[in-house]
Amino acid sequence: MKLDYIDCYLVHGPIHVSSIKQAAKGMAKCVEERMTKTVGVANYSVEDMLVMKEALAEHGVPLATNQCEYSVLRRMPEIEGMLEACSQHGIVFQLYSALAQGRLSGKYSRENPPPKEYRFSSYDMEHVEPALEVLRHLAAKYNVSVASVAMNWNIFARGQYPWWGSGRKARLSRTCKS
Template sequence: MDKSKILQTGLTSGMAATAGLHKSKPKRPDPEQDGRNTLPQSSCPDARSRAKFATAKDPFIEASNLCIGAWSWGDKSTWHWKDDEMPALKDALKYLLDSGINFIDTAEAYGDGRSEEIVGDMIADRPRDSVVIQTKWLGLPLAPSNLLHPVDAPVKALKGSLSRMKLDYVDIYLVHGHIHAQSIPNVAKGLAECVHQGLARAVGVANYAFNDFVHMRKELAKHGVPLATNQCEYNVLRRYPELEGHVAAYREMDVIFQSYSSLAQGRLTGKYNAEHPPPSTYRFSNYDMESVEPTIQVLEEIARKKGKSVAAVALNYNLSKDALPVVGVRNPEQARQAVEALGWRLDREEVEAIDKHSFVGKTTMLWQQG
């Protein structure tokens, strides 16, 4: 069962918030929200600053305030990966790690496990405590392992991930989405068992609706395990978690909010336009580029003024809104732009200008609930 193909099929059929037979028309936020929900200017992490993820029995996990996204590594279904990209990837990862970025995000579904294998190979020669590794359990509702093992399925899946990465433990283990047939209490038991067996130091969820996040948090607390993070799509083209007040609520709980598709799968880098749209497999924030171009123009204007790349400005926007960006990297130029997002801040007027050209974004019943 190729989980990467299942994931892409799901995204194509409506798991992504703007996927479907036609592209959705974007909705602008209420102008009253322009410039709001922004961190103080004193919050200005650099590449060696660290976010703290809660654990059950260890000290906090200290991870960089930007995470290296490994979805594309080995993934042919969505990202059209070619094995001859490996040298460029090695150079990119060396640059990131040497710069101080120590956080890598992967999943069992990415490349049907190939991403995890590449992650393991890439960090094999580095001290284990020098990198923070995060992976995810897909929890397919009809998978035999999930049906036969309603509690232990996450444990069994994590052992498979560890085998592929040649690791004894991961730092953070996430439920990839609320598609599992198991109840939240049963999944919480499974996640807690991952922690108690020493297979994961911390646990979290991805794509969870806020109410389900709270439910999972309460169930994990019964086992003495904190819920450390929720990872959802968040960027200039999908501000839903911020506008609904969820990001602020996570901050009050000492929970780290992670943003995936932080660059809207390349749409916020200046790489694409109406004449040159992104590939059809890039399903997140999948609006017509004509609708996105005014947003890109604002980002480009700020980038010229700051002497930064457009990608760096878009990532700094997420940091300004208290989201820890997960950003896909597969070559040295993307690595440089990611690091370039750190160590400075957009001012309030610049954030407000971007907000004026932002989108609310949507949720889906199957996948993007948070």
């Protein structure tokens, strides 16, 4: 990547070849050697996140973030106490897939499902349709896009700011021009 350091190094998922303590030791070494400024985790449960937090603390390194899927459709971080635990422990909750891989964008429907290439947020559109009906109603009422309503729910109703990106260059250039 031709960088001197990265801002945040994430362990992507709670499945380790070794223990959480061993993963924490390696992450702490990355901070110590100035390869990264901060460290975080992705898709950890509340319990595993707190174990990682304590393991990192043994090396004097704070756990900066836990990145999890969160949207109108996927509310587990809220229901299982992740949002509260992050807040209580000074860990930034970072959400991804706020539009459920486009399912909440208004682009797809039961008749026009998204491509099968997506590996997460892969909800059957038949099950998404009731939520989409509500989003469409609100979008029409406020004269905004369906995606705007879904993002509004995350940002204003829940106080959570999504991380976003795209694996397709064409999508990024369209987004950046908008």
